[in-house]
Amino acid sequence: MPPVPPYPVFIDSHVIGGFGRGSSDLGIPTANIPASDFLASGIPKGQTGIYFGLAKISGTYGTLVRHSSPEENGPKPPATEIVRTEKSIVPEDGVVLPMVMSVGWNPFYGNSEPSAEVHIVHKFAEQFYGADIKLAVLGYIRPEQNFASVDALIEEIMNDIRKAKEFLAEDGFKQIESNEFFK
Ligand code: ADP
Ligand code: RBF
Ligand code: MG
DSSP: OOTTTTTTTEEEEEOOOOOOOOOIISSOOOEEEEHHHHHTTTTTTTTTEEEEEEEEESSSEEEEESOOOOHHHHSSSOOOOEEEEEEEOTTTOEEEEEEEEEOOOTTTOSSSOOEEEEEEOOOOOOOBOOOOOEEEEEEEOOOOOOOHHHHHHHHHHHHHHHHHHHHHHHHHHGGGGGSGOOO
């Protein structure tokens, strides 16, 4: 089955700093984008939860400098700054890859601000804060949930990744890779 309206929804954004927990707590890094870019995307407002689709990184990136630790901020993200380099992310620059995306308040962590974050199903050699990120959101998987343990959260994310791969293998998804949006 091809993407069902309102999908595909295309989002043109850039990678910002988050809480710094994705890699350290979960071993699942997520490229955060401004939540406002998600809200402006045409997906029905307030639809928090877990999505799947395709992502493309391009442009130059930089190093993230954190001005405080996540612990000092509690449920608010730490202030960050991206110090740009002129390097682009190779060999992934311009390559369209599968992704899963989480939007909302992360009930497991009780954040006080909504976040939008993308885990790209690919092993990168380095981080790419500040890079351009283009997303094709192709479907909704489930609402956000709370969990009894970090391991239960990780297990559910692995399940989301499995489902995303299954959906993306279906007819009608592969050709979105060659959509004009990703050119
Ligand atoms: P933060 O809370 O600052 O987003 P994370 O640990 O969630 O910290 O992610 C750190 C960064 O890791 C992302 O911004 C991105 O630059 C990089 N990264 C490396 N591999 C991936 C991947 N497979 N998917 C998404 N981001 C990745
Ligand atoms: N956080 C939650 O609190 N509940 C969830 O159900 C949840 N599902 C997620 C699903 C995916 C595919 C991803 C990438 C993240 C999910 N998260 C969820 C967010 C997770 O808590 C977050 O990535 C880390 O806190 C790092 O920012
Ligand atoms: Mg993140």
